[in-house]
Amino acid sequence: SAMLAEMWYKLGTGSKPEAATLAKSLSEKYSDTEYGKEAAGLLERDFAAPQKDEVAQLSKKLKESAKKVAKPAPPPPKTTSSTPPTPPPANVADTGPKTGVDVEALEKAADEETKKMAKDALVPAFKDAHAKGKGFYAKATPGSEGNQLNVAKALEQFIRADVLYVRIEDEKLNNGDLAEKAKEASMLRYACMKMTILSH
Numbered sequence: 481s482a483m484l485a486e487m488w489y490k491l492g493t494g495s496k497p498e499a500a501t502l503a504k505s506l507s508e509k510y511s512d513t514e515y516g517k518e519a520a521g522l523l524e525r526d527f528a529a530p531q532k533d534e535v536a537q538l539s540k541k542l543k544e545s546a547k548k549v550a551k552p553a554p555p556p557p558k559t560t561s562s563t564p565p566t567p568p569p570a571n572v573a574d575t576g577p578k579t580g581v582d583v584e585a586l587e588k589a590a591d592e593e594t595k596k597m598a599k600d601a602l603v604p605a606f607k608d609a610h611a612k613g614k615g616f617y618a619k620a621t622p623g624s625e626g627n628q629l630n631v632a633k634a635l636e637q638f639i640r641a642d643v644l645y646v647r648i649e650d651e652k653l654n655n656g657d658l659a660e661k662a663k664e665a666s667m668l669r670y671a672c673m674k675m676t677i678l679s680h
Contacts, residue, residue: 481515481678482622482623482678483502483505483506483515483519484506484515484518484519484674484678485622485674485675485678486502486622487499487502487503487506487519487522488671488674488675488678489617489620489621489622489671489675490502491527491667491671492617492667492668492671493617493618496527499527500523500527502519503519503520503522503523504519504523506519507519507520507523527667534670535666535669535670535673538670538673538674538677539583539584539673541677542581542582542583542673542676542677581632581635581673581676583635583639583673586635586636586639587639587643590639590640590642590643590644591643593640594640594643594644594646594647595647597647599651599653602644602647602648602651602653603648603653603658605640605644606641606644606645606648606658606661606662607661609637609638609640609641609644609665610637610638610641610661610664610665612637613634613635613636613637613638613640613641613665613668613669614634614668615634616630616631616633616634616637617630617631617634617668617671617672620634620672620675622675628676631672631675631676632672632676634668634672635669635672635673635676638665638666638668638669638672639669641661641662641665641669642662642665642666642669645658645662645665648662
């Protein structure tokens with residue numbers, strides 16, 4: 481799962497040859513695992529953006545993992561000693577959400593925001609969301625401090641970009657450059673979701 485997360489990161493930061501090398505290695509070494517099969521599938525379709533049903537399945541998985549994350553921690557064990565129990569050491573890398581990302585809530589918020597926007601504000605807002613998402617994604621190196629927080633922030637921006645692009649198409653404002661950015665935002669949104677799932 482760590483190799484797959486690394487592969488998604490490389491792909492999202494523009495290092496497609498490195499991502500392909502990782503995917504090849506993963507598909508050969510672990511061909512009988514779900515990770516190896518996924519890597520083989522990605523190589524087969526040359527890392528093309530996922531289908532809508534794949535995104536929907538992943539959103540469902542994320543929602544389930546968000547519910548697990550939200551469960552309250554069990555109470556500390558009762559002790560007969562008069563000395564209070566020592567709290568576990570705080571782990572700096574654990575700050576921020578234990579990412580249970582609620583994709584539906586983010587989509588709903590982005591949808592409401594987009595509906596209120598003036599037509600001429602759509603393209604600048606889309607470009608802004610795309611750029612911010614890429615900025616957060618670039619900081620989300622697997623295993624690094626704050627990695628999941630950056631993945632969550634990038635995901636939020638790519639969801640905004642996706643929703644904005646739907647309205648951009650409805651308003652007939654799309655062009656080749658925007659279409660390419662939208663394709664990338666969609667792929668990176670999926671990558672963020674995969675990296676979130678793989679971290680659990």
